[in-house]
Amino acid sequence: MKEHQHYLSGMVKELKPSGIRKFFDLAASIKGVISLGVGEPDFITPWSIREAAILSLEEGYTSYTANPGLLELRQEISGYLNKRFGVQYNPVDQVIVTAGASQAIDLTFRAILNPGDEVLIIEPAFVSYAPLVTLAGGKPIPVSTNPSNGFKLTAEQIENAITTKTKAILLCSPNNPTGTYLNKEELTEISRVVEKHDLLVISDEIYAELTYDDEYTSFASIEGMYDRTILINGFSKGFAMTGWRLGFLAAPQPFTEQMVKILQYTTMCAPHMLQHGAIEALRNTYHEVESMRRSYRRRRNYIVQSLNSVGLDCHTPGGAFYVFPSIKKTGMSSEQFAEELLLAEKVAVVPGSAFGESGEGYIRCSYATSMEQLQEAMQRIKRFMDSLETKENRVQELSTNN
Known part of the structure; x- marks a missing residue:
């Protein structure tokens, strides 16, 4: 068959490829890259x-579980959310185990959105949020935050974006890509707007365990918000379990009841043997989570200081493992900067434009790598910035001489 395009979904064809994956296909083809x-x-x-x-495999736990996951794991998740947040x-009917936090977000949008419903997406935003809204039939509405206050969302920004079609707002704190953390007071201000306009909140709390300067506040714990919140979390970031693809969501039963129906017709359940690993994670590894958090905090402090010292203005993020420095003074687009840095010094970063229009003029750097690698990367970035300054000086000299 020569022609296939007319068989494909127009909605899917219009989706842009992930700005992260597209760029790192290029990086993967270059030897000696520090990512x-x-x-x-x-x-x-x-x-x-x-x-x-491993033990669960040896003991033969290779069957399906209940659609929402092993009850034993859901009980551990319930206890964890109560104790920590x-x-x-x-655990019987308000917690669902998913194939990663991304599936939890997908389930949420499929369960709550009717065609044309609007979801406010706070930018800069993780690359999958807006496409998942679109695939569920909704309309993503970007809400840009301001670098002057460290990209913190304000109640006024939400008010200005709300229309009669707004159904929900997606919050991610700490944020990917900026690392921005919203404290209890800031979340409370937002909650007043949520209640006033009768909105739902999808609270992506996947980086909750990677908060450095304050006690983490779950949006569901804010007064009056429990019944309006669908809480998303998982094991990938805090427990270093990315490849396991295990996440979870917690929400009032009317939401989870509908989500379980979607699971019945899609993935059925998360892998049985991996859920046993998650049970162990919640029961016995919190001391290792704490050790990893301390290491990330040291790296955060180092990379922020280093980027500022080479002329890339960078706020100190409150959580996650990303920094979001400005490259505006170079005069380059974020994609141009990232590509030239990769080719010249073999350091891979993500163009800020991958995270929405408000990310233009910035790059995302992850410090989830060893301190030795970070130190080498900062030396390379310094060389790159020095080379840009040298080029600029030569251009100015030529202009003056002419």
């Missing part, structure tokens, strides 16, 4: 978690 790009811990999953999954969910 500050992919948001993946450099730590190996703690041994006891791996051992628990002060929110209580019934």
Whole structure:
């Protein structure tokens, strides 16, 4: 068959490829690259978690589980959310185990959106949010934040974006790509707008364990927000379990009841043996999570200081493992800067434009890599910035002489 295009979904054809993956296909083809790009811990999953999954295989746990996951794991998740964040969910019918936090977000949008419903997406934003809204039949509405206050969302910005079609707002704190963290006072201000306009909140809390300067506040714990919140979390970031693809969501039962129906017709359940690893993660590895958090905090402080010292203005993020420095003074687009840095010094970063229009003029650097790699990357970035300054000086000299 020579022609296939007319068989394909127009909606899917219009989706842009991930700005992260597209760029790193190029980086993967170059030897000797230091990657500050992919948001993946450099730590190996703690041994006891791996051992628990191996043991489950040896004991023959290879069947389906219940659609929302092993009840034992859901009980551990419920206890974890209560102990760590002060929110209580019934493990029987308010918690669902998913194939990664991304599936939890996808399930949420499919369950709540009717055609044309609007979802406010806070930019700069993780690359999958807007496409997942579109695929569920909704309309993503970008809400740009301001670098002058560290990209913190304000109640006024939400008010200005709300229309009669607005159904929900997606919050991610700490944020990917900026690392911005919203504290309890800031979330409370936002909650007043949410209540006033009768909105739902999808709270992506995947980086909750990677908060450095304050106690983490779950949006569901804010007064009056429990019944309006669908809480998304998982094991990828805090527990160094990215390849396991295990996430979870917690929400009032009317939401989860509909989401389970979607699971029945799609993935059925998350892998059985991996759920045993997640049980071990929640029961016995929090000391290792804390150790990883301390390491990330040291790296954050180092990379922020280093980037500012070479002339790339960078705020100090409150969480996650990303920094979002400005490259505006170079006069380059974010994509041009990232490409030239990769080709000249073999350092891979993500163009800020991958995270929405408001990300233009910035780059995302992940510090989820070793301190040795970070130090070498900063030396290379310094060389690159020095070379740009030298070129600029030569251009000025030529202009003056002419």
